[in-house]
Amino acid sequence: MKVLVAYLSYSGNTEEIAEMIAENCRQASIEAEMHRIGIDPPIDPRNYEVIFVGTFTWDRGSTPDEVKDFVLEIGYKPNHMAIFGSGDTQFGGDELFCRSVDKLCTFYKSKWPGLKIEQSPRGGQEKKIIEWTEGVLDDVRSIAGKSKNTGAPPSK
Numbered sequence: 001m002k003v004l005v006a007y008l009s010y011s012g013n014t015e016e017i018a019e020m021i022a023e024n025c026r027q028a029s030i031e032a033e034m035h036r037i038g039i040d041p042p043i044d045p046r047n048y049e050v051i052f053v054g055t056f057t058w059d060r061g062s063t064p065d066e067v068k069d070f071v072l073e074i075g076y077k078p079n080h081m082a083i084f085g086s087g088d089t090q091f092g093g094d095e096l097f098c099r100s101v102d103k104l105c106t107f108y109k110s111k112w113p114g115l116k117i118e119q120s121p122r123g124g125q126e127k128k129i130i131e132w133t134e135g136v137l138d139d140v141r142s143i144a145g146k147s148k149n150t151g152a153p154p155s156k
């Protein structure tokens with residue numbers, strides 16, 4: 001099994017979460033590739049059993065443009081996207097907290113609840129990340145056992 005951890009991070013918090021998710025996958029003997037949104041070349045979602053997509057939220061609940069471009073670049077809605085992100089409740093309380101995580105979950109009709117982390121995950125939120133990642137991987141293992149369908153359009 002191979003997974004991708006794609007993320008956008010300006011000040012490092014989402015990147016820390018991404019690294020923890022990748023590390024958790026590797027500890028479970030699953031190959032995890034990293035993708036820096038807006039920097040690395042385009043990806044082919046069909047190469048991965050699951051794609052973890054990480055984003056921060058800014059500007060009153062907005063999704064950063066780089067993440068919107070990443071979504072457009074993919075061009076369809078894969079059904080194996082698991083969404084995570086970092087936010088800060090000081091910017092609008094629970095209503096706007098990690099709003100872009102909610103938006104991406106809705107857009108992709110994600111099978112998994114979004115993982116929302118308050119700023120840096122270090123010093124108290126690591127367990128939440130481990131449990132969420134394990135939950136996604138457990139589902140992916142069981143889905144992979146039943147079908148290889150990742151929602152991709154048929155190849156020509």
Ligand SMILES: Cc1cc2nc3c(=O)[nH]c(=O)nc-3n(C[C@H](O)[C@H](O)[C@H](O)COP(=O)(O)O)c2cc1C
Nearest residue numbers: 009010011012013014056057058061087088097098
């Ligand atoms: C101008 C600005 C607006 C922000 N607006 C929100 C927001 O609406 N909701 C939220 O949850 N976090 C908001 N944040 C907090 C960031 O999402 C948070 O600091 C996050 O950890 C940054 O991630 P990064 O370190 O990966 O760049 C805002 C931060 C800034 C600087």
